[in-house]
Amino acid sequence: MLRFLWCCFLGVMFAPALAAEKIESVRIWPSPDSTRVVFDVSGKAQYRLLSQNRQTVELEIANILSPSLGKMSGESELVKDIKVKKLPGNRGILLQVELTRAAREKAFTLPPSDRYGHRLVLDLADVQAEQAAATPPPPRSQRAGGRDIVIAIDAGHGGHDPGAVGPKGTYEKHVTMAVSEKLQALINKEPGFKAVLTRTSDYYIYPSKRPDLARNKQADLLVSVHADAVTNRKAHGASVWVLSLRRATTEVGRMLEQTEQHSELLGGVAEVIKDSANERYLAQTVLDLSMNHSMTTGFEVARRVLAEMGRVTHLHKKEPQAASLGVLKAPDIPSILVETGYISNPTEEQKLKSASHQQKLANAIFRALKQHFTDTPPADSWLAQRQGAAPVNRTTAQNTPARTATTTNPGSSANTARQQPASQQRPAPVIAGPRVATSAASGPAVHTVKRGETLSGLAKQYGLPMSVLRNHNKLKSDNIQVGQVLRIPN
Ligand SMILES: [Zn+2]
DSSP states (O other), X not given: OHHHHHHHHHHHHHHHHHHBBOEEEEEEEEETTEEEEEEEESSOOOEEEEEEETTEEEEEETTBOOOOOOEEEOOOSSEEEEEEEEOGGGOOEEEEEEEXXXXXXXXXXXXXXXXXXXXXXXXXXXXXXXXXXXXXXXXOOEETTEEOEEEEEEEOOBTTBOOSBOTTOOBHHHHHHHHHHHHHHHHHHSTTEEEEESOXXXXXXXXXXXXXXXXXXXXXXXXXXXXXXXXXXXXXXXXEEEEOHHHHHHHHHHHHHOGGGHHHHHTTHHHHOOOHHHHHHHHHHHXXXXXXXXXXXXXXXXXXXXXXXXXXXXXXXSSOEEEOOSSSOOTTSOEEEEEEEETTSHHHHHHHHSHHHHHHHHHHHHHHHHHHHHHSOOTTBHHHHHHOSSOSOHHHHHHOOOOOXXXXXXXXXXXXXXXXXXXXXXXXXXXXXXXXXXXXHHSOEEEEOOTTOOHHHHXXXXXXXXXXXXXXXXXXXXXXXXXXXXXXXX
């Protein structure tokens, strides 16, 4: 009897707990190559993902009994319909997400956050869009007498990710988009420049995918736009971040491990080299050269952006900051991340929301980029060729590796290299084909001193005695300044 009662007691305790939840709303967040469907649930969903065929994705939820979806918002070309029905015997509900075409699905739950409660998330990767994105990029846009300088602008966050939220409810994703669009307009008005956006409206892209989009557009520079937030509401001002040497080195190592990427990096050269040890050496050389160029350029651009932003807003940090952030990970594309201000600061939130302040920020970033590329244009650019037949700054040109068209699809890389040798993609590659190695060995190498670097550290980094580095640069002491350019002997 006692045992029977105990069972009843347990039944009373657990049965309602398992069935009490319900779906409160459904939010659909589309992006060009995937769609996220978020089910807002009153408690943690106990679900099972059943993929029947690629056109319908089914989710069984055991602890929801009511076949209702609540309020629906958003729409996606990929999602045709969402149906819900009761499973027999009070076993819960079945969600059927009907798709217009094949997708790869992934489901997971998210615990409550400051903005949302329990969520069941269904991510649908659009297979067709992914394949389209992986096709080789078209040749660089050409003007008579040289190509455009391509700036990839990345408006931070988007879609289901609002970024930081200000005390008055301003979303970072809207500020970043507004500044990015203003910057894009300024760049596109400038002869010899072209701006591309990583996201063109309010959808989400994983931070780590954003550099791939920039690479696909053969960008000379990636500028990611953000706004900061901290709990201290007094914090205010802008800062600019660059890729950390540590992260860059890690990424170079990672790219080297992916041997299928070598032919992408090397373009036509990979076809000539049959020996894989040599190919690895060459890939390493190209990447190191590329990384050196990217980091020097990124730092230089960051300094100029800070100088210009300092004229229109308070600076939180006056020097570029190094970080290992999702979007700052490409060792081969000079990248900066601009924190336009603290959205968590009530006064700054007000400013970041205003179109006139957004325009001032965009103007400042634009002035800095224009100065940089006017001083050191890529040798095959229209700008360089307009300035005279020879590149303005020999050092920079030497250090600027000709980036070949790359693709993110490893399977097609060999074909890409075969069809489009590096030398045909650009009219005047600075470093083409097997000359890479010799240029690296004989060209003058320079190093722009970054924050925290010492002469002894740099000597170690380049494998040189400190005295050689000191004498080569005619230094009177071992003190070096941030931004100082050192010549590195061969
Ligand atoms: Zn952000």
